[in-house]
Amino acid sequence: QVQLVQSGGGVVQPGMSLRLSCAASGFTFSSYGMHWVRQAPGKGLEWVSQIPFDGSNQYYADSVQGRFTISRDNSENTLFLQLNSLRVEDTAVYYCAKDQVRRKTGALDIWGQGAMVTVSS
Amino acid sequence: DIQMTQSPSSLSASVGDRVTITCQASQDISNFLNWYQQKPGKAPKFLIYDASDLETGVPSRFSGSGSGTHFTFTISNLQPEDVATYYCQQYHNLPLTFGGGTKVEIK
Numbered sequence: 001q002v003q004l005v006q007s008g009g010g011v012v013q014p015g016m017s018l019r020l021s022c023a024a025s026g027f028t029f030s031s032y033g034m035h036w037v038r039q040a041p042g043k044g045l046e047w048v049s050q051i052p053f054d055g056s057n058q059y060y061a062d063s064v065q066g067r068f069t070i071s072r073d074n075s076e077n078t079l080f081l082q083l084n085s086l087r088v089e090d091t092a093v094y095y096c097a098k099d100q101v102r103r104k105t106g107a108l109d110i111w112g113q114g115a116m117v118t119v120s121s
Numbered sequence: 122d123i124q125m126t127q128s129p130s131s132l133s134a135s136v137g138d139r140v141t142i143t144c145q146a147s148q149d150i151s152n153f154l155n156w157y158q159q160k161p162g163k164a165p166k167f168l169i170y171d172a173s174d175l176e177t178g179v180p181s182r183f184s185g186s187g188s189g190t191h192f193t194f195t196i197s198n199l200q201p202e203d204v205a206t207y208y209c210q211q212y213h214n215l216p217l218t219f220g221g222g223t224k225v226e227i228k
Contacts (some may be wrong), residue, residue: 010176035217039163045208046216047156059215096163106212107155109176111164 001003002026002110004079004096006060016119020110022079022096030074032052033099036081037090043076047096049081053088053102064090086119093117123147123211127220133228140196140224144187144209152188153213158223160205168207169194201227 008020022034037047049070050059058070069082079096094115097108124147144154152172157165167176169185172192182197196203204227209220210213 022139031175032157037217045159045210047215047219050215050217061216079150095154100170104153104212106153106210106215107170108157108165108210108216111166114164115138 001119002098004098006096006112006114008113009094009117011120012086013121014087016040018082018083018086018117020083020094020096020115020117021055021077022081024077024079024098027098027110029072029077031102032104033070033102034070034079034100035097035106036068036070036079036110037097037111038090039095039096039114040089040092045093046092046116050105052105053078057116083117088119088121091119122216123150123213123218125209125211125218125220127209127223129200129223131224131226133200133221133226135228136201138199140199140203140225142194142207144192144220146192146211146213150211150213151191152228153211154185154187154192155210155212156183156185156194157208158201158203158205159208165208170196174208196225199225199227 067085096112098110100107100109126145154172156169159165206222
């Protein structure tokens with residue numbers, strides 16, 4: 001079935017780095033844009049980043065611009081998020097999510113199970 | 122950035138009741154509006170896209186309407202399994218933005 005399985009996450013100190021992965025199966029990964037969305041403890045959903053189906057561009061929320069990098073490996077059906085210069089306020093559950101259709105980005109029809117990132121000294 | 126204002130932030134209703142949530146965009150987003158359901162400890166679930174189209178497999182008691190800046194989400198016959206937080210989200214342009222969420226409980 002169509003699914004996204006996440007790995008990575010953990011507890012790190014401020015200023016450190018972490019890499020999240022999201023393995024796709026059950027659909028043609030290389031045909032869809034992908035996103036990262038995060039949710040701080042007890043808070044709402046915040047969009048983080050988007051990458052088109054071919055990886056030709058990357059888009060970021062202002063809060064992570066210059067610190068986070070989204071990428072994808074279409075040969076391995078995997079999406080990545082590199083988190084650098086982490087701050088306490090980056091503490092959240094991070095979800096990967098798939099675009100519903102190729103023609104218009106932003107309707108997120110399939111979500112990963114989430115990965116907890118805790119930034120604490 | 123487009124701001125999404127969702128209300129109420131929480132509500133309590135009885136099984137079988139009709140529940141309505143509203144979402145207002147800070148600018149015209151046409152019908153580029155989605156609704157998600159999130160249960161505690163789980164990932165969001167995609168319910169409605171393009172303001173009013175039901176995702177495959179979603180029960181028909183869920184519905185959405187609206188365009189431009191004002192949108193509504195309705196559960197027509199509230200069931201115990203509908204206890205969750207519901208979010209609207211615009212995808213007229215990036216950055217994608219979400220409403221603050223509405224927590225739905227059973228009275």
